Amino acid sequence: xxxxxxEVKPHPEMWAGLGMDVPRFDKARxxxxxxxxxxxxxxxxxxxxxxYFDDMVSEIFGGRIKEMLAVKEKGxxxxxxxxxxxPEEVVVAAGGVCVGLCGGSQGSVPDAEKILPRNIxxxxxxxxxxxxxxxxxxxxxxxFVYGETTCDxxxxxxxxxxxxxxTHVMEIPQMKNKRDKTLWLEEVHEFKNKVEEVCGTTxxxxxxxxxxxxxxxxxxxxxxxxxxRANSPVPISxxxxxxxxxxxxxxxxxxxxxxxxxxxxxxxxxxxxxxxxCGGDTPRIMVSGTPMALPNWKVHNLVETAGAVVxxxxxxxxxxxxxxxxxxxxxxxDEQLDVLTDRYMQIDCSCFTPNDERIDQILxxxxxxxxxxxxxxSLQFCHTYNIEEIKVRxxxxxxxIPYLSIxxxxxxxxxxxLQTRIEAFLEQIRG
Amino acid sequence: xHVGIDLGSRTIKVAVLENGQLVDQQISESGxxxxxxxxxxxxxxxxxxxxxxxxxxHLARKHFADEVITEIKAHALGARHxxxxxxxxxxxxxxxxxxxxxxxxxxxxxFQMNDKCAAGTGKFLEIMAASLGFRLxxxxxxxxxxxxxxxxxxxxxxxxxxxxISLKNHGSPPGDIARGVHLSVVNRxxxxxxxxxxxxxxxxxxxxxxxxxxxxxxxxxxxxxxxDSPPAPDIVGALGAALYAxxxxx
Numbered sequence: 001x002x003x004x005x006x007e008v009k010p011h012p013e014m015w016a017g018l019g020m021d022v023p024r025f026d027k028a029r030x031x032x033x034x035x036x037x038x039x040x041x042x043x044x045x046x047x048x049x050x051x052y053f054d055d056m057v058s059e060i061f062g063g064r065i066k067e068m069l070a071v072k073e074k075g076x077x078x079x080x081x082x083x084x085x086x087p088e089e090v091v092v093a094a095g096g097v098c099v100g101l102c103g104g105s106q107g108s109v110p111d112a113e114k115i116l117p118r119n120i121x122x123x124x125x126x127x128x129x130x131x132x133x134x135x136x137x138x139x140x141x142x143x144f145v146y147g148e149t150t151c152d153x154x155x156x157x158x159x160x161x162x163x164x165x166x167t168h169v170m171e172i173p174q175m176k177n178k179r180d181k182t183l184w185l186e187e188v189h190e191f192k193n194k195v196e197e198v199c200g201t202t203x204x205x206x207x208x209x210x211x212x213x214x215x216x217x218x219x220x221x222x223x224x225x226x227x228x229r230a231n232s233p234v235p236i237s238x239x240x241x242x243x244x245x246x247x248x249x250x251x252x253x254x255x256x257x258x259x260x261x262x263x264x265x266x267x268x269x270x271x272x273x274x275x276x277x278c279g280g281d282t283p284r285i286m287v288s289g290t291p292m293a294l295p296n297w298k299v300h301n302l303v304e305t306a307g308a309v310v311x312x313x314x315x316x317x318x319x320x321x322x323x324x325x326x327x328x329x330x331x332x333x334d335e336q337l338d339v340l341t342d343r344y345m346q347i348d349c350s351c352f353t354p355n356d357e358r359i360d361q362i363l364x365x366x367x368x369x370x371x372x373x374x375x376x377x378s379l380q381f382c383h384t385y386n387i388e389e390i391k392v393r394x395x396x397x398x399x400x401i402p403y404l405s406i407x408x409x410x411x412x413x414x415x416x417x418l419q420t421r422i423e424a425f426l427e428q429i430r431g
Numbered sequence: 432x433h434v435g436i437d438l439g440s441r442t443i444k445v446a447v448l449e450n451g452q453l454v455d456q457q458i459s460e461s462g463x464x465x466x467x468x469x470x471x472x473x474x475x476x477x478x479x480x481x482x483x484x485x486x487x488x489h490l491a492r493k494h495f496a497d498e499v500i501t502e503i504k505a506h507a508l509g510a511r512h513x514x515x516x517x518x519x520x521x522x523x524x525x526x527x528x529x530x531x532x533x534x535x536x537x538x539x540x541x542f543q544m545n546d547k548c549a550a551g552t553g554k555f556l557e558i559m560a561a562s563l564g565f566r567l568x569x570x571x572x573x574x575x576x577x578x579x580x581x582x583x584x585x586x587x588x589x590x591x592x593x594x595x596i597s598l599k600n601h602g603s604p605p606g607d608i609a610r611g612v613h614l615s616v617v618n619r620x621x622x623x624x625x626x627x628x629x630x631x632x633x634x635x636x637x638x639x640x641x642x643x644x645x646x647x648x649x650x651x652x653x654x655x656x657x658x659d660s661p662p663a664p665d666i667v668g669a670l671g672a673a674l675y676a677x678x679x680x681x
Contacts, residue, residue, distance in 0.1 A: 424539065
């Protein structure tokens, strides 16, 4: 720990240039710094390689934005997305940047509630509010947004978001039959055409092969990090690992993979020496469910403050994003997009019916991560995850896996209750 | 001597054990200064160990308690002290309602808590009593005296209060509405029991267990089940904490 408190660096001139509400955003920036200092910097036994990710947070509203502006100056697109279904390989192949815009903060919810109904998903509200309130530099930088039809709240909100920033929509199938893949493949082709149109360029098979490798490498690095967390004592906190999974959605992919692998080298050394983030007798929790978009660290913070450690995230911001790779053997664009579509069709989002492969995946990850209990996390009003939770619970009961389900949003009002539930869950695991 | 203290959202409860026997107990309002209030309550004892539970448990740990346990574990321990064979505990407190499932040895195997709104809690009953013009101690008996009930459909305290006011203005007798309010809480608890599963004996603890209408309706809605409460249901959590304090020496 250093003496100077952690700070998210201000860049007011650049923000003004991006048309942001600078005074208001500057307050949010200060708050984020304070929260990060308290939740992250104060942790004991952090790997030294976390410095890079701390710096990424410090420059989250500056350095990375500048890099994106530089890409734009070269005539390449910056594409904003909200979902792990959007094939970022295609954007990277065109020389552009793909950035995850998912909203994870209560701060922008009131902006959204001026327009949107209150009783919809907090992530959708937060995302919309960031644009409506002009309080997210990433939203200001993107050339256009690519939404999808994974849920009703999203697909109807895109119609309204389109008034504020050009928003296109990919139709995600809801089942996994042959005709669904046909639909998705067509959508992927259209997505490629749209990206090419914006860039005024044609994506070659070589470009796409390179991009597939780049994103595969990013996913492989995250897989390696996940495997290392299976060790006891666990070499890294769940909070730090979650942060890295969140940064995966906005960092430059080649550099990011290098830094994650660098961290993994250090974690391997820790494992050899038996050095952990915490003692070997600390209860190990796997989190499963809806994504936790930056800066949503609520559940991880509660779990780790209560004396346990999170060892796995079965979530879109987690293993669902990186568990599957794309076959690198395709030689023509058509072949490549076909295998790319195969990979994307393996994503086991609860928007599909049936989606029993997710239940199998949860049980597999539970065993692999050497967890001692599963905490299912669902955002409020996320019907598909909330209902699928019943099947997850049944599977855990059948397997004798200690299980806790919580439903929450970004507001702090239920922290006391969640703390009680999580502590009682840990009492149950400790016996 | 072992002291258990339950710092709840509405009241603070203290249970004092000497050689495993309950020798003293206290209840008082939490007030604005729960820490000061708690100190005043336990100041007269000289225990070897204090264990805290309830919403203020971490505050107590910071200042005076030796250990903390959750209300879930505390109510499980306290209920088993009175009913060694019970495997299900329903605790309705000021801010939470909980259904706790225990294994044969009394360890918590599963639990459910109400969602983050206040519906189905003691606070909900309190607010509804006030809007119907009852004192809290009159509310249960008034509901019990009614033979008819009107349905309260709202799950949210705020909306339920509007619903109650609108029923009042349509001329429904307050006693019938009161019964409907009680029934809405019981239905929520029965739903939670359905999700967790329950045994033949359900121990009803927490302050709301002193409400005779709640006990009666809960019995009526559950077939082939015995619903029972210890003589002082409010202090079950504090008792569980005191029992835990005693166990820590073993």
